[in-house]
Amino acid sequence: MDNPPSLMPFLIIIIIITFISFTNHPTINTSDSNASTLPLQITSVFTLSIKMHSSTLFITLTTALGLVSAAPTDKTYNPTKTSAAPRTTHTVIAGRGGRLIFDPDNVVAEVGSIVEFHFNPLNHSVVESSFDTPCQPKDADSFFSGFFPVREGQSDEVFQIEVKDTRPIWFYCAQNNNAHCQSGMTGVINQNFDRQEFSLRAHKELAAEVEGPSGVQGGIQGGWRIPNPNPLGGF
Numbered sequence: 001m002d003n004p005p006s007l008m009p010f011l012i013i014i015i016i017i018t019f020i021s022f023t024n025h026p027t028i029n030t031s032d033s034n035a036s037t038l039p040l041q042i043t044s045v046f047t048l049s050i051k052m053h054s055s056t057l058f059i060t061l062t063t064a065l066g067l068v069s070a071a072p073t074d075k076t077y078n079p080t081k082t083s084a085a086p087r088t089t090h091t092v093i094a095g096r097g098g099r100l101i102f103d104p105d106n107v108v109a110e111v112g113s114i115v116e117f118h119f120n121p122l123n124h125s126v127v128e129s130s131f132d133t134p135c136q137p138k139d140a141d142s143f144f145s146g147f148f149p150v151r152e153g154q155s156d157e158v159f160q161i162e163v164k165d166t167r168p169i170w171f172y173c174a175q176n177n178n179a180h181c182q183s184g185m186t187g188v189i190n191q192n193f194d195r196q197e198f199s200l201r202a203h204k205e206l207a208a209e210v211e212g213p214s215g216v217q218g219g220i221q222g223g224w225r226i227p228n229p230n231p232l233g234g235f
Ligand SMILES: [Cu+2]
Pocket: 095, 100, 123, 124, 125, 173, 174, 175, 180, 185
């Protein structure tokens, strides 16, 4: 890409060379009495200027070159971009293949990413729990998707949650008909793989021992229930 200001130093040098050549031209030399009067005066003035003020001229030209070479700084300014990078979305299928599972049930998701739950047939849901107390909401703020009755294919809507920090997020399906949570419908986001006593396997063992119904929240919360962005996803 052309950068017009960068040509300025060369133009100035060419002008200087031309100017010096002009002053040394024999037809307008100050010693030539046949030269016309006007060019002689101009040449004399210029020659005198160069001789008497060569240092000043040098400084002036150097300053000019400096200003010209500094000029492109403004041209290379790039405004700050304001568009956000697209967020990663991790898809989890509840009840995939008619089984009482989340697939995958052990999700690794970076902070700021989205985990998006899709729902296959039966009537599944997803609720946030804690490691120690499977099949029950973690607290009053636990996310809850509501139920997704589906006859075939996948649900018209999905449920999204945002991963806000690196702590493990435990979840389960609150469908009590056939005890989905106790039957293996639990999962985790960002399990601590250095602490096997808190593994998903250990959590599922705890869930299998839970007696009584799974708990649900009073209403959909803690995420976004939105139209399915990929209803023909093939699962
Ligand atoms: Cu279920």
